[in-house]
Amino acid sequence: MGIAVIADIVGSRSMDDRAAAQAAIDDAVLRIERDLPLAERPLVPVVGDELQGTYPSLPDAMCGLLLLRLALPDGVECRYGIGVGPMGDIPSRAGALAEGPGWWAARAAIERVHGLQSRAIPGLRTGVAAAPGEDEAAVDLANAYLLSRDQLVSDMTPRTRRLAYGRLLGTTQAALAEQEGITQSAVSQALATAGAAAVVEGFRLLRRAR
Known part of the structure; x- marks a missing residue:
């Protein structure tokens, strides 16, 4: 079982040059894969302002996303939802579609980050959620760490x-x-x-x- 990650671009609809922001994110992902490859499937754009990728473990995901936050240029930021749980692919005419509880948890995590960022914790960018049956205590510990780490990086x-x-x-x-x-x-x-x-x-x- 790997770790699902969903990212979306902060403020994508109000950007003056959306294409340049996407290119900056792609370049940063490639740089990290060259410097310290940690992902099973590096983040790639899927639709709109969303990206998806997978990591072999929760620590790998948190390390990889920290590097990405630091590598992005000023003015380009993403939110990240990390999902702990089983993942699978559904065959389709357009190719395999990511599916499963790990992806649903990643979606829940990014929605939680968006809500907290909009209200009380503007520096937050990364969150973790677990599918039913996974280790909720480990997820809580990860989120506690990420609250402080993200604030430091945001500043x-x-x-x-x-x-x-x-x-x-x-x-x-x-x-x-x-x-x-x-x-x-x-x-x-x-x-x-x-x-x-x-x-x-x-x-x-x-x-x-x-």
């Missing part, structure tokens, strides 16, 4: 997101400073101010839990 500047992405992949602060054309001290300060060390440590623990 980061574009540069800090780039720096955090590099640190997740093990790039040294000295190398990041050279890439950005700033001092290593400036890199350290930017990461510390944004709470990026907590994001990096959380990522390390998730990778260990795979």
Whole structure:
């Protein structure tokens, strides 16, 4: 059993250049697959502003979506629903159609994220839901972690997101400073101010839990 992920583009209907936003998302997904491939089926557009993909485990999904959040350029964001539960395909003339409780849970998760984001938690972008019979306690723990992680990432500047992405992949602060054309001290300060060390440590623990 894998993990289903549904993503939708935040504010897609009001974008000045919807095609450019889609291209940026596609580029970010390809970049992650090159840097640290974690998905069974990387996110691909399916209809409108929605994308779908699958991951082998919940930690893999949370790690992959963190990398994607950090890799996206300023002004392009997605919401993510992670579904824990069985998945299957239904044959059709147009090809296999994703179906099953895992996908229904992913849809419920993204709807919950949308509701919370619209009301009390504007920085939230990622949520998890479980199909009946799955481990609800593990899902609650994942959502508790994601509430804090998403807020930290949402508050980061574009540069800090780039720096955090590099640190997740093990790039040294000295190398990041050279890439950005700033001092290593400036890199350290930017990461510390944004709470990026907590994001990096959380990522390390998730990778260990795979």
